[in-house]
Amino acid sequence: MNTPSISSAAPRLEMRAVQCIRGASLLFDNLNCDLQSGETLQIRGPNGSGKSTLLRILAGLAQPDTGAVLWCGNDVRELGPEFSAVLHYVGHHNGIKLDLTARENLAFCQELLGNVDAEALNSALERVGLTASAGNRARRLSAGQRRRLALARLILCHAPLWLLDEPLTSLDNEGRALFKELMQRHTAASGIVVLATHEADIGANGPQRELRLK
Amino acid sequence: MNTPSISSAAPRLEMRAVQCIRGASLLFDNLNCDLQSGETLQIRGPNGSGKSTLLRILAGLAQPDTGAVLWCGNDVRELGPEFSAVLHYVGHHNGIKLDLTARENLAFCQELLGNVDAEALNSALERVGLTASAGNRARRLSAGQRRRLALARLILCHAPLWLLDEPLTSLDNEGRALFKELMQRHTAASGIVVLATHEADIGANGPQRELRLK
Amino acid sequence: MSAARACKAVLRRDLLLGLRHRAELANPLVFYVIVASLFPFAVGSDTPTLAIIGPSVIWVCALLAATLSLDRIFHADFDDGTLEQLILARQPLVLLVGAKTLAHWLLCGVPLVPAALALAVLYQLPATALWPMLSTLLLGTPVFSLTGTALAALTVGLSGSGVLLALLILPLYIPVLIFSVAAVGNAMNGLSIAGELYFLSALLVLALTVMPFAAAAALRIRLG
Amino acid sequence: MSAARACKAVLRRDLLLGLRHRAELANPLVFYVIVASLFPFAVGSDTPTLAIIGPSVIWVCALLAATLSLDRIFHADFDDGTLEQLILARQPLVLLVGAKTLAHWLLCGVPLVPAALALAVLYQLPATALWPMLSTLLLGTPVFSLTGTALAALTVGLSGSGVLLALLILPLYIPVLIFSVAAVGNAMNGLSIAGELYFLSALLVLALTVMPFAAAAALRIRLG
Amino acid sequence: MLERLYKYAAPHQFFALSRALTPWFGGAAAALLAVGLAGALWFAPPDYQQGESVRIIYVHVPAAWMSLFVYVVLAAAGITGLVWNVKVADALARASAPLGASFTLLALATGSLWGKPMWGTWWVWDARLTSELILLFLYLGYIALQGAIEDTRMAARAGAVLAAIGLVNIPIIHYSVEWWSTLHQGPTITRFDAPAIHASMLVPLLIMALGFKAFYAATALVRMRCELLESECNSAWVTELGSGGK
Numbered sequence A, B: 001m002n003t004p005s006i007s008s009a010a011p012r013l014e015m016r017a018v019q020c021i022r023g024a025s026l027l028f029d030n031l032n033c034d035l036q037s038g039e040t041l042q043i044r045g046p047n048g049s050g051k052s053t054l055l056r057i058l059a060g061l062a063q064p065d066t067g068a069v070l071w072c073g074n075d076v077r078e079l080g081p082e083f084s085a086v087l088h089y090v091g092h093h094n095g096i097k098l099d100l101t102a103r104e105n106l107a108f109c110q111e112l113l114g115n116v117d118a119e120a121l122n123s124a125l126e127r128v129g130l131t132a133s134a135g136n137r138a139r140r141l142s143a144g145q146r147r148r149l150a151l152a153r154l155i156l157c158h159a160p161l162w163l164l165d166e167p168l169t170s171l172d173n174e175g176r177a178l179f180k181e182l183m184q185r186h187t188a189a190s191g192i193v194v195l196a197t198h199e200a201d202i203g204a205n206g207p208q209r210e211l212r213l214k
Numbered sequence C, D: 001m002s003a004a005r006a007c008k009a010v011l012r013r014d015l016l017l018g019l020r021h022r023a024e025l026a027n028p029l030v031f032y033v034i035v036a037s038l039f040p041f042a043v044g045s046d047t048p049t050l051a052i053i054g055p056s057v058i059w060v061c062a063l064l065a066a067t068l069s070l071d072r073i074f075h076a077d078f079d080d081g082t083l084e085q086l087i088l089a090r091q092p093l094v095l096l097v098g099a100k101t102l103a104h105w106l107l108c109g110v111p112l113v114p115a116a117l118a119l120a121v122l123y124q125l126p127a128t129a130l131w132p133m134l135s136t137l138l139l140g141t142p143v144f145s146l147t148g149t150a151l152a153a154l155t156v157g158l159s160g161s162g163v164l165l166a167l168l169i170l171p172l173y174i175p176v177l178i179f180s181v182a183a184v185g186n187a188m189n190g191l192s193i194a195g196e197l198y199f200l201s202a203l204l205v206l207a208l209t210v211m212p213f214a215a216a217a218a219l220r221i222r223l224g
Numbered sequence E: 001m002l003e004r005l006y007k008y009a010a011p012h013q014f015f016a017l018s019r020a021l022t023p024w025f026g027g028a029a030a031a032l033l034a035v036g037l038a039g040a041l042w043f044a045p046p047d048y049q050q051g052e053s054v055r056i057i058y059v060h061v062p063a064a065w066m067s068l069f070v071y072v073v074l075a076a077a078g079i080t081g082l083v084w085n086v087k088v089a090d091a092l093a094r095a096s097a098p099l100g101a102s103f104t105l106l107a108l109a110t111g112s113l114w115g116k117p118m119w120g121t122w123w124v125w126d127a128r129l130t131s132e133l134i135l136l137f138l139y140l141g142y143i144a145l146q147g148a149i150e151d152t153r154m155a156a157r158a159g160a161v162l163a164a165i166g167l168v169n170i171p172i173i174h175y176s177v178e179w180w181s182t183l184h185q186g187p188t189i190t191r192f193d194a195p196a197i198h199a200s201m202l203v204p205l206l207i208m209a210l211g212f213k214a215f216y217a218a219t220a221l222v223r224m225r226c227e228l229l230e231s232e233c234n235s236a237w238v239t240e241l242g243s244g245g246k
């Protein structure tokens, strides 16, 4: 609120010499990267190379051992909740309540994010193909349907930075196509996408960069 | 024990008019299929079409609403634990204890399955590339490493029938290749594989069949 | 204001989840009544003994019921990843945690009050004990919820956190217990209970000002 | 025999997991001691009253501690999918469940015995009460573990299963409670406790023969 | 005979049978309860010791008996459903639980109403009273379990296991008055030798007891039909029923 710049300025995510140590082993060291609006960064690497850990660090859910993550030039540790406001994070876990219906889950997200809009909710459900199951408790949804519900958060309201950990898990072909389209639109609208995935082709349309771990 | 035939006979899995109803909706009806040794069945279908449910029914973890599953001609409900002895099931969940090390997890599986063999254990760890992390608690493993640990069960001891629910989740390319090779060997050794996956190519070598849901 | 709306959303969601498990909602209550009725079983139906231990049993059981229900404040949210979403929400975490505390109190604290009064009747406590019972419960249960939330945040995601939590929390509850039982005892002996009530109010104010911040900090630590 | 080996594996694994969370292992115990010592706080350290309510408090708290630890018998196994693996193991499920029950008793039941004796001293119970306390605990705690396993199997995977489980189990524990406390009371009054011990033994034999089967059936139902 | 039974165990057959039987049981309940209450309130003498308050016995005792009886029915039905996979038995168990809980509550309420004039207090922690309270908890536990499990088939099967385990408590309640010397009345009516109660009281009491049973049967049949409709909503016969077929 006191630095309105960061929500209005052009999105820009930087890693500066980010290092992470887990247990006795160095996961990664001296990671540097400068992502501008419209860019897609795909984090790749074999299992256990630290992709998920890096994403959590970028989201501010974990701290790097040395180095820093900057958003529009500000250290995200200092930005705090302000930084949370500019990102969507979808991790290995879906982050949905199994005892609420699909619709209730999304409505809650909206309220949490601060913009209630029934129309946006309906169109998000429609987009991810859950209109028919919107009234079902999430517990009854299949693995792929739950993942779709988690991804529906992305289109509920705008956030310039998307951090996605294996977003395509459990999705069928139609779901993958849908998701790729969402991503393309987001980068076309000058957003930034960082995702970890083992897919060969993620079909980004803007400038696409790769970060290989290990 | 009283029908030694089923463990020595050539593996054969049949579905007879299998039907499953969940809530108010019919997931699938009148599924028929006859799988002989060496065959691979890939269950396909969009998200929520009932693939996982069907696999649980095949494993005897759930009951079909009508119809039956037969193993070597016997209804699996009547075979009970005898049927469990001929199959490996790997579901969406990995079925590993996060507070045991990778090695301890596999050792426990061996004892449960009734053949303790340190060599088999070491070679299984080696095959799935977890030798270096064998002494780590599974909680510290990454998503893909955990999946590898779950799949290591398949090679710990022989079972003619493999039931796998999206086995490739979280695996990197090397992991996928490894798994495909395991599957090929299994069918070459006259096993049966039933798997649910959204992958286009699962690289089976023997006769490969497909079951499309919805 | 959007912060207020987010808090309301958290509150509404938690209440909804609570109501959706109607069984779960009634459970702490029934548990409370069962445990409290175990004692007469064990002690025998000797009325004077029952009246002596009555206030203590009622309060100790209220404390246990409150403790048992703590586990669910964050546990489920942690398991399904919604806790991360909460932390990444665009609002100050303190407020959201405060809303969760309030929901917990409404679902688990408030129902204890009528249950305790009913038990007081069953234990044949004199009528003079009822008002102090009521007022101490209304002051004490929010302290339980507030302190409990902070410690639940600290232990979230630890295996066996249920019992660990109970272990950490019970010593913190003891002051509330002592003063509340003393108040009821005083009232039964015709003495003033103002001192105890002041003390409990002070504890409540302290908990209100400190605990949500502690809880928010603990959550950030545990998930960091 | 491979069934015996599988049982041993289950037992060893559960004990290992228990020991690995040393905190978790100590927790029910510490919880027990804390709750039991809340009463003197609440009742006041009036020795005759304490001696009267002593056996009841000790037993009720043992029962609560046993109840609280039930949740973890199957809960974790259900969450991570190892329960399915257990059901699909090549051995009769009854035996594996029996091994889990035994592990639970060793981890959570047996430690209660010395703790209860220590508490008996704290409550200044007469020496004549110690032997009945010991024998009833040794007969009663396995019944708790056995019955608890069956009910834990029934409620596995249900949301809020902790309190639901407590709700279901407490009524079933009551007979054990009544007879045990009666035995201690009789002993303190110089009467014979043979009748109570016979009854408790009968309950134990009943539980031993019925509960593992009930638990296995319940698991199949819940996962089916 | 067995064949007949088996036939009516099919949900749609039972549905028809239950429709036919309900009015009979309902009518019998109304008639018996009317006659019984008249007998209880006007024809039976007041007790020489207890005065008019003895008339509570005509509600209390049948309700208390029913609370035990219904639990046994519930457990038996549950086990039948579990072992032989009879859906009608599952429905009976599920339908019985709230009824049994209500009878238990009624026995507790009338008992404590009676206790006030008799023992001078609403409630004592006596063995029978407390064990009746536990019975209430058993019912509530059963209901809570049913509520917690969404799938009705699974809920019924899980409930059956619970009910079977809880069966241990029934003899404890029944014999509690003999095992512990308590305030509560010992067996006066259910003794194997001659009942220690005068016929002018016994007859209305027995009529009331029969009336309660008929009432239970009628309500259970209605509730079972609801249960069956709900759990069988996918099957052909329900669809037919819904589309106006007979």
Ligand code: HEM
Pocket (backbone or CB within 6 Å): E057, E060, E061, E064, E065, E068, E107, E108, E109, E110, E111, E112, E113, E114, E115, E116, E118, E119, E122, E123, E128, E129, E130, E132, E133, E173, E174, E175, E184, E185, E186, E187, E188, E189, E190, E191
């Ligand atoms: C809340 C209080 C009470 C409860 C929970 C209660 C419970 C019960 C129960 C469960 C039975 C059936 C026992 C069986 O068939 O095995 C019963 C029967 C009976 N009760 Fe009560 N009762 C209460 C109060 C009273 C009072 C105050 C009286 C009268 C002094 C009374 C008189 C009787 C009689 C005469 C029977 C029939 C005994 C028989 O089976 O022959 N009850 N009661």
Ligand SMILES: Nc1ncnc2c1ncn2[C@@H]1O[C@H](COP(=O)(O)OP(=O)(O)OP(=O)(O)O)[C@@H](O)[C@H]1O
Pocket (backbone or CB within 6 Å): A133, A136, A140, A141, A142, A143, A144, A145, A170, B022, B023, B024, B025, B027, B045, B046, B047, B048, B049, B050, B051, B052, B053, B054
């Ligand atoms: N109680 C219920 N009421 C209504 N629908 C239910 C119920 N339980 C399950 N379902 C539906 O059954 C289906 C379950 O499918 P299942 O998990 O087998 O799908 P799947 O083919 O494995 O999908 P995925 O590819 O996403 O893993 C879902 O469509 C779900 O909505």
Ligand SMILES: Nc1ncnc2c1ncn2[C@@H]1O[C@H](COP(=O)(O)OP(=O)(O)OP(=O)(O)O)[C@@H](O)[C@H]1O
Pocket (backbone or CB within 6 Å): A022, A023, A024, A025, A027, A045, A046, A047, A048, A049, A050, A051, A052, A053, A054, B133, B136, B140, B141, B142, B143, B144, B145, B170, B172
């Ligand atoms: N406390 C610890 N001690 C030792 N190693 C640890 C510890 N915590 C995590 N690790 C290691 O850190 C890595 C975590 O990696 P992470 O989960 O980020 O991998 P990932 O790239 O997301 O892999 P995947 O593709 O399998 O999801 C693993 O190799 C794990 O073994």
Ligand SMILES: [Mg+2]
Pocket (backbone or CB within 6 Å): A051, A052, A053, A165, B142, B143, B144
């Ligand atoms: Mg990862």
Ligand SMILES: [Mg+2]
Pocket (backbone or CB within 6 Å): A142, A143, A144, B051, B052, B053, B165
């Ligand atoms: Mg699936």
